[in-house]
Every structure is written in structure tokens, then in C-alpha cells.
Amino acid sequence: MEISFYKYQGTGNDFVMIDDRKEAFDEQDLQLVSRLCDRKFGVGADGLILIRNHADFDFEMIYFNADGSQSMCGNGARCAVAFAAFLGIVAGKTHFLAIDGPHDAVLAKGVVELKMGDVAGVESRSEDFFVNTGSPHHIRFVEDLQQYPIFEEGKKVRYDQQYEPSGTNVNFVEKVSEDQLFVRTYERGVENETLSCGTGVTAAAIAFAKDQPKAQVSIQTLGGQLAVKFQASAEGAYHNVWLIGPAEQVFAGKISV
Numbered sequence: 001m002e003i004s005f006y007k008y009q010g011t012g013n014d015f016v017m018i019d020d021r022k023e024a025f026d027e028q029d030l031q032l033v034s035r036l037c038d039r040k041f042g043v044g045a046d047g048l049i050l051i052r053n054h055a056d057f058d059f060e061m062i063y064f065n066a067d068g069s070q071s072m073c074g075n076g077a078r079c080a081v082a083f084a085a086f087l088g089i090v091a092g093k094t095h096f097l098a099i100d101g102p103h104d105a106v107l108a109k110g111v112v113e114l115k116m117g118d119v120a121g122v123e124s125r126s127e128d129f130f131v132n133t134g135s136p137h138h139i140r141f142v143e144d145l146q147q148y149p150i151f152e153e154g155k156k157v158r159y160d161q162q163y164e165p166s167g168t169n170v171n172f173v174e175k176v177s178e179d180q181l182f183v184r185t186y187e188r189g190v191e192n193e194t195l196s197c198g199t200g201v202t203a204a205a206i207a208f209a210k211d212q213p214k215a216q217v218s219i220q221t222l223g224g225q226l227a228v229k230f231q232a233s234a235e236g237a238y239h240n241v242w243l244i245g246p247a248e249q250v251f252a253g254k255i256s257v
């Protein structure tokens with residue numbers, strides 16, 4: 001079988017993107033997803049995204065981590081918006097569906113502003129925090145992040161019994177200034193550090209500025225620069241949460257599987 005795909009990246013988080021409006025891709029075939037994401041035997045990516053039609057939305061995105069598990073992916077959603085514009089499905093603004101519900105987004109000059117779902121709050125986890133931004137995120141503030149053992153420490157937290165059975169993503173955060181963070185992420189389902197994590201930097205920004213009524217935080221990641229803005233609501237929740245950053249088509253291809 002031959003599969004046509006497009007490769008996208010959003011601040012170094014990379015995805016196999018498939019126009020599956022004909023619903024030809026078997027989303028139960030997780031071995032195929034893993035094969036396509038394999039960096040030696042397939043195309044290679046952190047995740048795979050199907051774009052499908054939906055009666056009530058401009059499109060639906062179905063996101064798979066490289067191991068075949070599904071979740072909400074902020075960088076992937078930004079790339080999905082850019083891909084939908086490339087396909088001529090949307091122009092400029094869009095309202096689409098992901099696993100965590102509806103999202104609005106605006107695309108201009110290669111930059112996507114993605115509206116995230118509302119965030120219920122920031123939970124304490126001993127010295128650390130936990131925030132769900134459509135996918136689960138453990139947040140740890142550290143010093144000297146460049147030298148920090150992300151893989152070892154990230155894996156420990158990801159598989160900690162407090163997060164059984166489904167685990168969590170793990171973000172390590174260094175404060176650069178009052179409105180700038182440096183974030184590195186160990187991602188569940190990739191089972192390694194990724195160059196950036198959209199839902200992760202959103203969670204980090206909210207944990208960092210949780211006591212402010214509204215905030216805009218810029219985030220440096222190994223894969224590039226992102227921005228997060230949000231407003232606090234009365235009951236300790238957060239709304240009007242936006243993730244802003246670039247999304248780029250790297251190449252197109254066909255693969256026989």
C-alpha cells in the first residue's frame with residue numbers, strides 16, 4: 001500500500017500529516033502509525049496526524065503519538081491548521097475538532113495562534129505542579145536546565161505510580177525573566193525528550209504565572225520560540241488560553257508499507 005504524506009514541524013516537534021478526508025487510513029492500525037513515525041524504518045516523527053471531514057467543524061484532527069497512543073497535541077494542532085490551509089480547507093481563521101474538544105485558530109504568515117481548552121487549575125505535587133492542558137503535564141522548576149538530565153528524570157516521573165495507568169508528560173522549567181521561561185519536555189508516547197511540546201509549554205506558563213489575573217509568557221524551547229497567553233477566572237481556573245508559534249511544511253512524500 002502506498003501512503004502520501006506531508007511532513008510538518010512546529011518548533012521542532014515533528015509530525016507525519018495525512019489528508020485522510022477519504023477515511024482510507026485505518027486508525028486502529030497502531031503498528032502502521034508506529035512504523036510511519038519510526039526514524040529508521042519509516043518517515044520519522046514525534047507523532048502522526050490525520051485530517052478528516054466533520055459535519056460540525058471545518059475539519060477534525062486525530063493525533064497519535066509515535067507509540068500509537070492518542071492525546072491532544074498543541075504543536076500538532078498548530079501544524080494541522082497550517083496543513084488545512086495548504087489543502088484549501090480553511091483560510092485564515094478556523095474552528096476545528098480535536099480529541100479534547102473544539103478549538104479556534106488563526107493563521108497568518110506561517111504563525112498559528114491556537115486557542116486551547118479552558119484549564120481547570122494548577123495542582124501541587126510536593127515541590128512540583130500538575131496541569132492538564134488537553135494532555136497531562138507534570139511541571140518541575142529547576143536551575144541550570146541546559147545541563148539537567150531530562151531523559152532520566154523525565155522517565156522517572158512519567159512512570160511514577162501517582163500517574164498510573166496512563167502516565168503523564170514531564171516539563172522542566174527554568175525562569176529566564178519575569179515573562180520568559182526556558183522549557184524542556186519528556187513526552188509520554190514518544191518516550192523521549194522532544195524539541196518542544198505545545199501543551200507542555202502552555203502548562204508551564206500557567207504554573208509559572210498562576211497568581212496573575214492575566215499573563216503573556218514567552219517560552220524558549222530547544223526547537224524555537226513559543227508564546228502563551230491566558231486569563232485567570234474566579235474559581236482558580238484559566239480561560240482564553242492561547243498557544244502561539246510557527247508551523248512549517250518541511251517536505252511531501254509517498255511511502256510504501
Ligand SMILES: N[C@H](CCC[C@H](N)C(=O)O)C(=O)O
Pocket residue numbers: 013065069070071072073074075076135136169187188189190196197198199200
Ligand atoms: N505526548 C503528549 C501528546 C503530544 C503533546 C505535544 N507534542 C504537544 O505539542 O502538545 C501526550 O501523550 O499527552
